[in-house]
Amino acid sequence: MRLNKGVFALAAAGALLLAGCSGSTEGGAAGSEGHPASNINPKEASELKDGGTLRMAIAADVEQWNRAHLNGNTGDVGDLIDPVLPQNFTVTDAGVFTPNPTFLESAEAADKDGKTVVTLKLNPKAIWNDGTPITVADYVATWKATNGSNPEFVVPSTDGFDQIESIEQGANEFEVVATFAAAYPDWQAPFSQVQHRDAVANPQVFNEAQISEPNLNWHTGAFVITKIDKGAKTVEYGRNPKWWGEPAKLDSMVIKVVPGEGQGNAFANKELDVAQAIDSSQYELLKGRADADLRGALSPQWRHFTFNSKAGLLQDVELRRAIVKGINRAAIAESDLAGLPVKPETLMLNNHFFMPGQEGYQDNAGEYAFNQEKAKAELEELGWKPGADGIREKDGKRLTIKYAMMTGVFTSENEGKLLQAQMKEIGVEIELVPIDPATFSTTLSSGAFEIIAFTWIGTPFPMNNINQIYGNGGSNYAQIDDPEIIEKANIISTTLDKAERIKLTNEVDQKIWDNVHTLPIYNRVLFVGVPKDLANYGSFGISSNTPEVRGYVADAK
Numbered sequence: 001m002r003l004n005k006g007v008f009a010l011a012a013a014g015a016l017l018l019a020g021c022s023g024s025t026e027g028g029a030a031g032s033e034g035h036p037a038s039n040i041n042p043k044e045a046s047e048l049k050d051g052g053t054l055r056m057a058i059a060a061d062v063e064q065w066n067r068a069h070l071n072g073n074t075g076d077v078g079d080l081i082d083p084v085l086p087q088n089f090t091v092t093d094a095g096v097f098t099p100n101p102t103f104l105e106s107a108e109a110a111d112k113d114g115k116t117v118v119t120l121k122l123n124p125k126a127i128w129n130d131g132t133p134i135t136v137a138d139y140v141a142t143w144k145a146t147n148g149s150n151p152e153f154v155v156p157s158t159d160g161f162d163q164i165e166s167i168e169q170g171a172n173e174f175e176v177v178a179t180f181a182a183a184y185p186d187w188q189a190p191f192s193q194v195q196h197r198d199a200v201a202n203p204q205v206f207n208e209a210q211i212s213e214p215n216l217n218w219h220t221g222a223f224v225i226t227k228i229d230k231g232a233k234t235v236e237y238g239r240n241p242k243w244w245g246e247p248a249k250l251d252s253m254v255i256k257v258v259p260g261e262g263q264g265n266a267f268a269n270k271e272l273d274v275a276q277a278i279d280s281s282q283y284e285l286l287k288g289r290a291d292a293d294l295r296g297a298l299s300p301q302w303r304h305f306t307f308n309s310k311a312g313l314l315q316d317v318e319l320r321r322a323i324v325k326g327i328n329r330a331a332i333a334e335s336d337l338a339g340l341p342v343k344p345e346t347l348m349l350n351n352h353f354f355m356p357g358q359e360g361y362q363d364n365a366g367e368y369a370f371n372q373e374k375a376k377a378e379l380e381e382l383g384w385k386p387g388a389d390g391i392r393e394k395d396g397k398r399l400t401i402k403y404a405m406m407t408g409v410f411t412s413e414n415e416g417k418l419l420q421a422q423m424k425e426i427g428v429e430i431e432l433v434p435i436d437p438a439t440f441s442t443t444l445s446s447g448a449f450e451i452i453a454f455t456w457i458g459t460p461f462p463m464n465n466i467n468q469i470y471g472n473g474g475s476n477y478a479q480i481d482d483p484e485i486i487e488k489a490n491i492i493s494t495t496l497d498k499a500e501r502i503k504l505t506n507e508v509d510q511k512i513w514d515n516v517h518t519l520p521i522y523n524r525v526l527f528v529g530v531p532k533d534l535a536n537y538g539s540f541g542i543s544s545n546t547p548e549v550r551g552y553v554a555d556a557k
Contacts (some may be wrong), residue, residue, distance in 0.1 A: 157468030249551030281340020295538030300458030
């Protein structure tokens, strides 16, 4: 996906890719307790040996292999497909963008009569796997599919693309000239990736052609998918013979479906080379492997609850406002993070866009902070009275709310049980409804939940694509339509004054709190276990994860 997308990552206990509603552009944050902005054991290519295999995992089978589709907007799909899609920019952990010369010779933006005009000079050597050159035709087709002009293309967000009024050929087919309707400060975001023109030719192809398996002709890059074994649930990659850039250091990569905490055991048994530790049991398991290096860094991932405003009793915003005051987020963070080398209190999140310590961050939780007595009082005012068993009732109905709990996912299960216990204290019954992690994206997109917890994965664009999740975008799973948010988000996306953008973004954030759309819990420090001799891989923060530079140190002992 383009870098401004927000994503959810199942490997990270239910996570989605955000459209730039999170992340850090400054690298690191206050309260980071010394955790770096990235931790990947960086090495030059000359320090690495040629060859070797990297074995990784995702948490569940994917339903949609189209990275640009709403249901392909997951961390698992990203892990599978990003290595075989164009990566137009490299990004440092401080959020500095540089054109990736294997795809872009240059990328420049200029102001012309108040409009941002972007000129991309494409590498003429860059080709898709079917041999077709990557040209302006691919950019035009991608723009038309994702700008919202045809709603039959099921995309997570149209933000960015819907601000472009034209994409035209420049000096030749390898020069892309895109004109935005107004100023657009985050112009790199919609151009971080591009799709093969045939993959986005029409809605039917876009929505259906890559269900259950990908079209390899529409890929490119240093690696190519060589085998998909549905029985073994593995995807194998080899060096791409059509690659025009510097050869990949690894011979091959393998990604296997390993649900939940099974990844820790597989890593400990040396069946995997990479595993994430998001809880103490996994951390200790990974640490116990003799050659393991646990690489921890701040990440753009953040845990939260999403409330479905169209489901059951949650359709009442006053009820949502009351019950969130009964949620002890600090206790949930402490439980989730217990045993990890972090201080949960420094990672608490009271903003939907900026991470603690990042420029622009301010605590907007205000009256929605934990206050059990206030929660009880407001429920009383709404007419919800305690029944014989303590659960509140009104007009013959019990105050029961369903929580969609991903089975085998520690954070989802833990947060559900804690929510259940905390809500019982204020007279709210939480029914835990188990769901298969493999159905996570469709559970969200179909609205088949009342409350659900997962991880948003942010990007280097904290003020971009606000509408994807909180406005009229495809990832507004809370289904709250707030015209004021949409209006301000459109202003933010076209405002060059950074201070004004930050001010408006925090105003939008306050509206999100008032709507009880999403309740942030904490920003995650991500720990990734790898062999000590693996280089250019680990916990990336917001920096680039470039597959061709992954490899093993040549003189490793």
